[in-house]
Every structure is written in structure tokens, then in C-alpha cells.
Amino acid sequence: MNQAKKMFTFIFLFTLLILIISCKQESVDSETASQSATVEELGQMNRDFAKALTAKDAVAAAILYDENASLLPPNEPIVTGRANIQAYWQGAIDAGIIDASVKTIDAKSNGDLGYEIGMFTMRFQGAKGDTIVEVGKYTEILKRNSEGKWISTYGMWSSNEPMAAQ
Amino acid sequence: MKKLIQSKLKVCSLFLITVILISIGCQQQTTDTKPVSEEFDMQEAKSFIDSINTKFSEQIKNGDSMALASHYATDAAILLSKSEPIKGKDILSAWGSMIRAGTEEITFQTIDLIGSNDFLIETGYIVTKEYGNNITKSKYLVVWKKQNGEWKLYRDMIN
Numbered sequence: 001m002n003q004a005k006k007m008f009t010f011i012f013l014f015t016l017l018i019l020i021i022s023c024k025q026e027s028v029d030s031e032t033a034s035q036s037a038t039v040e041e042l043g044q045m046n047r048d049f050a051k052a053l054t055a056k057d058a059v060a061a062a063i064l065y066d067e068n069a070s071l072l073p074p075n076e077p078i079v080t081g082r083a084n085i086q087a088y089w090q091g092a093i094d095a096g097i098i099d100a101s102v103k104t105i106d107a108k109s110n111g112d113l114g115y116e117i118g119m120f121t122m123r124f125q126g127a128k129g130d131t132i133v134e135v136g137k138y139t140e141i142l143k144r145n146s147e148g149k150w151i152s153t154y155g156m157w158s159s160n161e162p163m164a165a166q
Numbered sequence: 167m168k169k170l171i172q173s174k175l176k177v178c179s180l181f182l183i184t185v186i187l188i189s190i191g192c193q194q195q196t197t198d199t200k201p202v203s204e205e206f207d208m209q210e211a212k213s214f215i216d217s218i219n220t221k222f223s224e225q226i227k228n229g230d231s232m233a234l235a236s237h238y239a240t241d242a243a244i245l246l247s248k249s250e251p252i253k254g255k256d257i258l259s260a261w262g263s264m265i266r267a268g269t270e271e272i273t274f275q276t277i278d279l280i281g282s283n284d285f286l287i288e289t290g291y292i293v294t295k296e297y298g299n300n301i302t303k304s305k306y307l308v309v310w311k312k313q314n315g316e317w318k319l320y321r322d323m324i325n
Contacts, residue, residue: 070289
């Protein structure tokens, strides 16, 4: 009889505990999903991208994109898929990138979708040993992946002016 | 025996009431943490964007740069290749220049439209026909935002 009472109390407390934990977890998950990302968080993808290009690492650049992301490069067709994006940036590296830097102008998110607008500067090695500087603007469309990291789904950019040699 | 059954029933009732109260409380807490936002209808947004794109095509034909510029948010920018960002009153001038340069026809082909009540992202192709049948196909990526309850172009990137 006593044992049955004990067993009942145990089941009762255990059920309560499970309910409270799952309730707390649901609340945390819901809060995380509804939070807007900061400008700093949304700009991280392109800061990492600039670092990857400066390091001449096309693999590191490509993992910043969604598996089905698209690049919309100037005067070229759309490049879709991470493997093709990696090949595209490898081409840019092979063309003689010296370094790249970015500056966020504006960024916003809603749920798991966000965008970042910014300015970039890229320096290339010219054929005559000179340095070619390209300054431009970009729009990056971002999504928050299952790990909570913002990755690109669309990236588009263009120069502000014809490339100038230094 | 009767007392024992009554006592068991009491305990069971207490248990059930506690579980129900926790569940309701949990449900309420989840609802409270959700952001208060208007209901978003993507189909409605898509129809509106399509109608603006159709208006763009008509207004180009009519050479109406004022109407074209009116689709942009007050803090918008057009981001064209080999050009600094075009902002404010320069947006009107940019459309005026395009018309004077001989742009006769513009058509839009949306590839993708995603977003929510806060902003929309549209990607697509823009086909421009100039005098003398010179046809150019470019890509565009537009960030739309709501201003005074209406969708306006906020960043219009074309290359």
C-alpha cells in the first residue's frame, strides 16, 4: 500500500518536472526565433567573407553561403549552388586578389530572414605589377541556419566606378 | 474502503488539475513571447509588387519620371554598376536621364519573392528596350519596405 503511494508520488513529481522543463524550453525557443538580430550579427557573414578572400581560401568563403544560394555578379550570369560559388570565388582569387574589406551600411532581420547592405574595397594584383582597387556596394540576403549562424542566400554587388590602378 | 477510494480520487483530481494549470500557463507564456505583428499575406504582397512592376513598365512608356520615382521610399537608393549609390532627388533625375537616353520599354520577371510584413526581397530579371531595338537583360535584387502602409523600393540593385 505504502509502496503504491510512493510510486504514485514519484510519477506525479516526475510528470510535473517534465512539464515544467518542456514549458521552459518552448518559451526559450520561441523567444530566440522572434528576436531580431543585431547589425553586428548580420554583418558577420561579410566580415568573414572578406577574411576568407584575403586568406585566398575559397572553401572558407563558400561555407558562408547556403547550399542553394545564388550570386548575382555584375555582367555575368547567376551562379547557383555552393560548389559553383566556391569555383567562382576561386576564380577571383586566381585573378590576383590581394585583400578585401567590407563596411556595413544597414542591416535588418525578421525571424530567420535578414539583409545586409554595405560597401566593399577589393585590391587586385595588376598584370604590370600594379595594384587595382575596386570600390563598390553590395546587398546580401541572409538566412539563419539551424546552428543560429547567418549565411547568405543571395549576394549581389557592383563597382562604384571603373577600376583604378594605384 | 470507501474513504480510501475517495482519498485516491482526490489525489487524482489534484494531479489532473495541476497538469492542466501548468499546460495552460505554458501555452499562455508561449503566446505572450510571440511578437505582436500584423498578419502577413504573401499572395497579397506578391500581387502588389506585380502591380508596381506593371506600373513601372507603363510609366516608362509614358516617360513619366515623377511617377517612377514615387515608388521609392524617402530614404531609398538605386545601386547601379559603375555608379555611386543614387539617393533622394537624384532618383528622379536618374529615371529622367534613362528616359531621355532612349529607354522605351522595361519588363520585369520576378524569380523569387520572400519576406514578411517588415520587408520583402525580390530577385529577378529586367529587360530594357531602347530606341533602335537595343535590348539589354540585367539582374535585379530589390529590398522593399513599408512606408505609410505601402510597399516602397528601399534598395534597388541592378547589374
